[in-house]
Amino acid sequence: MNYDSRTLEVLKKVPFFEGLSPSQVKNVLEICHAKALPQGEALCTVGEASNRMFVVLKGTVSIGTANGSTLMTEEAITTIGETGALTGEPRSVTVKAMTDCNVLELNRVSLTDLLRDDASLASRVYRNVMMSLRRKLVTANEKIDELKGDSD
Numbered sequence: 001m002n003y004d005s006r007t008l009e010v011l012k013k014v015p016f017f018e019g020l021s022p023s024q025v026k027n028v029l030e031i032c033h034a035k036a037l038p039q040g041e042a043l044c045t046v047g048e049a050s051n052r053m054f055v056v057l058k059g060t061v062s063i064g065t066a067n068g069s070t071l072m073t074e075e076a077i078t079t080i081g082e083t084g085a086l087t088g089e090p091r092s093v094t095v096k097a098m099t100d101c102n103v104l105e106l107n108r109v110s111l112t113d114l115l116r117d118d119a120s121l122a123s124r125v126y127r128n129v130m131m132s133l134r135r136k137l138v139t140a141n142e143k144i145d146e147l148k149g150d151s152d
Contacts, residue, residue: 005139007029007057008022008025008029010037010057010077011025011029011055011077014077015078015079015128015131015132016037016055016079016082016128016129016132016144017124017128018099018124018128018131019124019127019128020121020124020125024118024120024121024124025114026063027114027118027121028106028111028114029120030066030105031106031107031110031111031114032055032104032105032106033104033105033107033108034102034104034105035054035099035102035103035104035105036096036101036102036103037100037101037102037103038097038100039097039098039099039100039101039111040096040097041078041096041097042094042095042096042097042119043096043097043101043103044081044091044093044094044095044096045059045091046065046066046090046091046092046093046094047066047091048090049088049090049091049093050081050083050085050087050088050089050090050091050108051083051085051108052081052085052105052106052107052108053079053080053081053082053084053105053106053108053111054079054080054081054101054103054104054105055078055079055080055104055106056074056076056077056078056079056080056101056104057076057077057078057101057102057103057104058073058076058100058101058102059076059097059098059099059100059101059102059103059114060065060073060074060075060098060099060104061064061073061074061078061080061095061096061097061101062095062096062098063080063093063094063095064093064094064095064096065092065093066130068094071093072076073098076101076102079096079132080103080128081095082132083129083133084108085106085108085111086111086125086129088108089116094137095109115130132142
C-alpha cells in the first residue's frame with residue numbers, strides 16, 4: 001500500500017514507529033490496511049482474539065471494560081492492540097469510536113512474519129511496546145493515587 005509523505009510524517013509521532021529506519025516503516029506500512037471506523041463502532045471487544053493492531057490516525061476512541069465502564073479515551077495519533085498483536089492474548093478491553101475515525105490495521109500474522117524476518121525491527125518494536133506499556137502503567141498508577149487521595 002502506498003502512503004503519502006504526510007502519512008509518513010504522522011507516523012513519526014507514533015511511539016510504535018520510534019527509531020525505525022525509513023525502509024522499516026515502509027515495510028510495516030506495506031502490511032497495513034486503511035479502515036474508516038464510524039462513530040459508535042467497536043474496533044475490538046473484550047475477550048476476542050487479538051489478531052490485529054491499529055494505528056488511530058484521526059478521531060477519538062473510548063477504552064472500556066466488559067461491563068461498559070469507560071476507563072479512558074485516546075485521541076489520534078495512537079496505537080491500539082499492539083500488546084495483543086505481539087502476545088496473541090485475548091483482548092482485555094473494548095475500544096469504540098467516539099468520533100468518526102481513520103485507522104491503519106495490521107494483521108498479527110503479517111506483523112509476526114515481518115518481525116521474524118528483520119531482527120533489528122523486532123528489537124525496536126518490542127522495546128517501543130515495552131516503553132508504551134510503561135507509560136500506561138505510570139499513568140494508571142497516578143490515577144490510582146489520585147483516586148485513593150479522594151477517598152482519604
